[in-house]
Amino acid sequence: MEVEIAKDLKVGLGDELVFDLQGVPIATRVASLREVEWRRIHPNFFVLFPLGVLEGAPAMQVLVTRVASSDDSARMQREVVKAFPNVSVIDLTLVLEP
Numbered sequence: 001m002e003v004e005i006a007k008d009l010k011v012g013l014g015d016e017l018v019f020d021l022q023g024v025p026i027a028t029r030v031a032s033l034r035e036v037e038w039r040r041i042h043p044n045f046f047v048l049f050p051l052g053v054l055e056g057a058p059a060m061q062v063l064v065t066r067v068a069s070s071d072d073s074a075r076m077q078r079e080v081v082k083a084f085p086n087v088s089v090i091d092l093t094l095v096l097e098p
Helices: 003-009 070-083 092-096
Strands: 016-021 024-029
Antiparallel strands (some): 016 024
């Protein structure tokens, strides 16, 4: 668990938590704390689970890419959505532009 989130939740090593993942309760224990550099632009998470914990829970996939231009980005997004209609595409270039 990320250190600052643990502080906010007032939990520490060994504490037990139950996460509700789209209606599926997942009981777990805080086994480690970690620091995260949130200013870096890459996928990161407040909580990490070991193998065997989340396999039965509802899930989503995240794909991060870097493309050369907005035209290439639009083309890639169209192809992804055409192949996988239930996928949401978020163009972080738009978020990062000043």
